[in-house]
């Protein structure tokens with residue numbers, strides 16, 4: 001067992017890990033952050049997507065060993081400072097981008113990474129980017145609408161700030 | 163997952179030394195290896211993580227050669243301005259691997275060392291006549307890829323870089339297998355100083371291969387019509403749930419035409 005220290009959702013946190021400990025298990029059991037889900041455990045579904053140093057990764061296919069000093073953001077880090085829902089979360093709620101909600105943490109993390117790379121994606125670009133996130137419930141239409149609406153809200157906020 | 167030792171060396175020599183211990187295996191992005199460890203298809207005693215070796219990362223251009231460190235991710239290759247301008251087919255190929263999260267971790271070194279019969283990069287390496295650099299030697303792509311999941315790598319030998327000669331034109335066309343997000347068939351076409359080279363992945367029962375008939379036809383006339391006149395045999399092509407050998411043979415022609423049209 002070694003001690004791993006990382007910045008998780010802006011706070012420095014430490015926990016114990018073995019060589020074989022996966023990032024997703026570390027987050028869920030050591031950090032108590034159970035918002036990151038395990039859907040398949042075979043790298044197919046994207047439920048476990050988190051951001052490591054600003055990039056989306058599958059936490060079920062990443063060892064936590066060697067991640068000392070990394071910056072990790074999970075779904076728990078997506079809310080505003082006052083605890084209200086962040087733009088992407090609010091948009092999924094408003095546009096019915098979820099039903100059971102199991103895939104939603106991964107969807108929100110992937111969609112947030114998309115808008116960081118491409119602030120105004122086309123429908124096709126959204127669907128292509130989210131290929132690695134599987135949803136059993138929604139049929140994806142409302143997920144796409146949610147992401148489009150979040151992109152518009154963010155663009156509006158940027159314009160207002162200018 | 164069963165227990166193993168984990169090491170993260172910061173240079174190639176220490177990595178190779180660590181790999182000499184009994185049951186040691188390299189780990190790069192883990193996008194192929196971690197799932198196989200979970201299924202216990204592979205049970206190394208020591209995992210040597212190569213992702214901390216800075217000299218194995220990054221992309222640079224030296225005259226007519228693009229040098230890509232083995233620990234460079236698919237995402238970094240897709241976004242590289244040098245690769246986008248010099249070898250657009252390679253940048254596009256990297257941008258279509260799996261999904262964004264896979265591309266942020268998976269590396270070119272891990273992908274070619276694994277040599278999955280449906281992996282994308284072996285086609286680029288063969289079509290561009292790339293040189294595979296290891297800690298001990300340099301090998302041409304043709305001498306490196308030796309069949310399904312088989313390469314010329316010895317025990318304790320690691321890929322450290324890939325060198326791609328810059329072609330005058332390149333295109334990669336992938337026909338997705340939507341469930342796995344790997345190619346069902348992928349074709350890489352390159353216009354090089356030695357003529358046109360066409361490499362096919364996802365189709366051969368022995369892994370990646372070059373198609374002589376298509377190369378000859380395209381070296382004579384670089385046009386979709388020239389592709390139409392070539393017979394692509396289904397002999398030696400893979401047969402599985404997703405496609406017959408005949409279907410794959412047809413896809414090879416269709417994708418080659420699209421690549422030729424894209425290069426123009």
Ligand SMILES: Cc1cc2nc3c(=O)[nH]c(=O)nc-3n(C[C@H](O)[C@H](O)[C@H](O)COP(=O)(O)OP(=O)(O)OC[C@H]3O[C@@H](n4cnc5c(N)ncnc54)[C@H](O)[C@@H]3O)c2cc1C
Nearest residue numbers: 190191192193194195260268269271272275281282321344
């Ligand atoms: C959902 C999904 C979709 C995918 N889609 C595609 C696709 O469309 N096209 C495609 O080509 N691939 C695809 N892949 C595979 C992906 O590209 C992997 O990243 C790649 O095959 C392995 O690279 P890695 O860095 O993750 O290697 P690892 O998983 O770490 O290692 C793979 C193997 O190579 C060995 N190894 C690693 N690095 C080295 C080295 N430097 N020298 C010697 N041996 C080494 C390891 O011991 C292991 O046996 C997909 C994977 C997933 C999970």
Ligand code: FES
Nearest residue numbers: 039040041046060
């Ligand atoms: S749980 Fe990680 S991809 Fe499904």
Ligand code: FES
Nearest residue numbers: 099101135136137
């Ligand atoms: S909302 Fe149920 S899996 Fe997506």
